[in-house]
Amino acid sequence: MGMRLHDTLSRRLQPVAPLEPGHVRLYTCGPTVWNRAHIGNFRTFLFEDVLRRWLERRFDRVTHVMNITDVDDRLIRNAGEHGHGLADETRPWIEGFFADVDTLGIRRAHHYPRATRYIEEMVALVERLEAAGVTYRGDGGIYFRIASFPRYGALSGIRAEGLVAGASGRVDADDYSKEDARDFALWKVVGPGEIGWDTRLGRGRPGWHIECSAMSMALLGESFDIHCGGVDNIFPHHENEIAQSEAATGRAFVRTWCHGEHLSVGGEKMAKRFGNFRTVPQLVEAGYRPSAIRFFLIAGAHYRRRLDWDEEPLQAASEAVQRLRDFRDRVRRERAGGGAAASGPGSSGGAGAEEGPPSRDALVARVAEATAAFEAAMDDDLNVPAAVGQVFAAIRDLNRLLDAEPPAAAVAQRLEDWVAAVDDVLGVLPLADRESEAGLGPEEQELLDRRAAARARRDFEESDRLRAELAARGVVVEDTPGGQRWRRA
RNA sequence: GGCGACGUAGCCAAGUGGUAAGGCACGGGUCUGCAAAACCCUGAUCGUGGGUUCGAUUCCCACCGUCGCCUCCA
Numbered sequence: 001m002g003m004r005l006h007d008t009l010s011r012r013l014q015p016v017a018p019l020e021p022g023h024v025r026l027y028t029c030g031p032t033v034w035n036r037a038h039i040g041n042f043r044t045f046l047f048e049d050v051l052r053r054w055l056e057r058r059f060d061r062v063t064h065v066m067n068i069t070d071v072d073d074r075l076i077r078n079a080g081e082h083g084h085g086l087a088d089e090t091r092p093w094i095e096g097f098f099a100d101v102d103t104l105g106i107r108r109a110h111h112y113p114r115a116t117r118y119i120e121e122m123v124a125l126v127e128r129l130e131a132a133g134v135t136y137r138g139d140g141g142i143y144f145r146i147a148s149f150p151r152y153g154a155l156s157g158i159r160a161e162g163l164v165a166g167a168s169g170r171v172d173a174d175d176y177s178k179e180d181a182r183d184f185a186l187w188k189v190v191g192p193g194e195i196g197w198d199t200r201l202g203r204g205r206p207g208w209h210i211e212c213s214a215m216s217m218a219l220l221g222e223s224f225d226i227h228c229g230g231v232d233n234i235f236p237h238h239e240n241e242i243a244q245s246e247a248a249t250g251r252a253f254v255r256t257w258c259h260g261e262h263l264s265v266g267g268e269k270m271a272k273r274f275g276n277f278r279t280v281p282q283l284v285e286a287g288y289r290p291s292a293i294r295f296f297l298i299a300g301a302h303y304r305r306r307l308d309w310d311e312e313p314l315q316a317a318s319e320a321v322q323r324l325r326d327f328r329d330r331v332r333r334e335r336a337g338g339g340a341a342a343s344g345p346g347s348s349g350g351a352g353a354e355e356g357p358p359s360r361d362a363l364v365a366r367v368a369e370a371t372a373a374f375e376a377a378m379d380d381d382l383n384v385p386a387a388v389g390q391v392f393a394a395i396r397d398l399n400r401l402l403d404a405e406p407p408a409a410a411v412a413q414r415l416e417d418w419v420a421a422v423d424d425v426l427g428v429l430p431l432a433d434r435e436s437e438a439g440l441g442p443e444e445q446e447l448l449d450r451r452a453a454a455r456a457r458r459d460f461e462e463s464d465r466l467r468a469e470l471a472a473r474g475v476v477v478e479d480t481p482g483g484q485r486w487r488r489a
Numbered sequence: 490g491g492c493g494a495c496g497u498a499g500c501c502a503a504g505u506g507g508u509a510a511g512g513c514a515c516g517g518g519u520c521u522g523c524a525a526a527a528c529c530c531u532g533a534u535c536g537u538g539g540g541u542u543c544g545a546u547u548c549c550c551a552c553c554g555u556c557g558c559c560u561c562c563a
Contacts, residue, residue, distance in 0.1 A: 028563095029563070030563090031563080032561085032562085032563095037563085038563090040562095040563065041562095041563045042563085043563075044563040045563075047563095048563095069561090072561065073561075074561095156492080156493095156558075156559085157492055157493075157558095158491080158492065158558080158559060159491080159492085181560080182560075183560090184560065184561085185560095185561090207561075208560095208561040209560095209561075228563095229563060230562080230563025231494095231557070231558075231563080232557080232558070232562050232563060233562085233563065234558075235558060235559070235560080236559090236560045236561075237560090237561070237562090239560095240560085240561090259563090260563070261494090261557085261563095262556090262557070262563075263563085264556080264557095267555065267556065268556075269556080269557070269562090270563095271562060271563095272562075273562075296501090299502090299512085300501065300502080301501080301502065301503095302502085302503080304494095305494090305495080305502090306494085306495075306556070306557080307501090308501090310500080310501080311500095312499095312500050312501075312513075312514080313500065313501040313502090313512090313513075314501095315500095315513070315514090316500075316501060316512055316513035316514080317501085317512080317513085318513090319512075319513055319514095320511090320512050320513075323512080323526095326526065326527085327527095330526085330527085377503085383503075383504095385501095385502055385503055385510095385511080385512090386502090386503045386504075386510075386511085387503095388502095388503095388511070388512080389502080389503060389504095389510050389511030389512075390510080390511080391511085392510090392511050392512060393510065393511060396511095396527095396528085399526095399527055399528070400527085400528060400529090402527085403527065403528060458522080460522055460523070463522090463523090464522095464523070464524080467523095467524080467525095476525075477524095477525080478524080478525045478526060479521080479522095479523095479524075479525075480525095480526085485525095485526090
């Protein structure tokens, strides 16, 4: 059974079958760099990251393109106010974006095309559309005539009758002088003093939608496999992309459209204009762990369900990551300390993976079961919450089996590989490790040493006092048969 | 006004026409010098009212509630 994804256009699950067998071409709408991206934006980018990771597991090759919109009305306005050029305006936001991408452990796309570097491609595309006779020139620029594209509205389900100009309150309808309210600008005319490009179309700058069509087709071809974004991109952005792309090429633009739901706060969409947004650096500064933020955003709910940003679930996410990490660490110790298992019945016959005691077979069988369940959940429209549920159910069973009997080294290795495979998709463990990477300071090390000495002479009063002192410094100490073990709280 | 989505234990959440995964929190217990970790035990009949069905949380209808999109917002 292969992987399936929900396609917004057909509103059904569709098998992922790349146009070029084994090679998936993926385009995800990236940020407009006029401001710091917030975690609502990152919920979408994280869903796309998990999608990309799973595609890489399932197919030989994935080519991932994410655009960076570095020209739009707000950017031009801000650049003007700040008295510098577009590049100076966008640079800090682009840098901030990539800093956050790294903080959250998002795999870098293979290409990050910027709109300002694809002006020629956009001009060429507009020319193709003009040649196809689906455009007209108005006061403000060149527009796409929706009436010339019968399939318009198929993606969003929005028809002309339902449109109420300015209903969203976000755009001043008077700004547009068009034949039809649905028509959209391909190219906007700008005056001599304004930011713009001198092109065959005249001096101007591109409309928003044209960049994604031009850049995706330039890097992935006129037809490609998967195009993602947030649900708010369905209309008008993606609807318009389909119209202009297919009107130009006469070919199907995208096989599968995937859209991630919003992150909300107190039930309302997180958005810049509501002022209810948080950014990654803000959260990190406030003490939130990137591993917990990542886990919450990818596993807090299925990507097509709304997710509400809230304290309690976030704390739960943090604890869940810790549980996964504790299990990973336990398995590592079991594997590394394989000698400890030498007295167990499992290793009396030497190495080899053929025969083993019941518990060992049970461990192997349970891991195989968990692997299959995890894969099935991921294949089923990227059901991360279900997949994660399978992982934790398995961890409980595996812990019980491990409690009963130490595993043979080969089995421990298998468990470790399993955790690694799971986290290759979830991507939270490297973040958690990074968070606690800060080693012990000299003072902390001394406290730990003194505690070990106190324990050696069974001075538990002193031992407990030192444990509390370390805890106050954010170092959690646990006692095990093998001695103390510490980790960052 | 148009289109659409959601409502599952204290919180988050998966899910199926045949009586509901998982995480967190809470309580009890085993282990531990005490803890921690781990394990065990304890909790929901799935917004409300109808309907279809042998049987619905899962299908249909209505209602209540919450929310999203309706031209440059992920």
